[in-house]
Amino acid sequence: MKLLTEYIEHALQFERLAAEEHDTHLKAQFIEQAKEYRKLAAERAKRYGLPPPSPPRATEP
Structure with missing residues (x-):
């Protein structure tokens, strides 16, 4: 169960990074990772x- 929680935490972290990113290429990479x-x-x-x-x-570029 711990792994499931970690996956969600990582996804949320990448979604936050994407939401704050202005570079569209990097933002797209963060979204894909999430x-x-x-x-x-x-x-x-x-x-x-x-x-x-x-x-x-929604965090799409």
């Missing part, structure tokens, strides 16, 4: 029989 962590979290949640994590807030 998506990958959310994907890992969803896979882990499914393995535990838990609901998937909530979707991220």
Whole structure:
């Protein structure tokens, strides 16, 4: 369960970085990294029989 929490925390961290970033290329990279962590979290949640994590807030460039 700890890994699931860590994945979500990493996703949230990258989403915050993306929200504050002005460079569109770097912002897109942060968003992509956050998506990958959310994907890992969803896979882990499914393995535990838990609901998937909530979707991220809009941070698209």
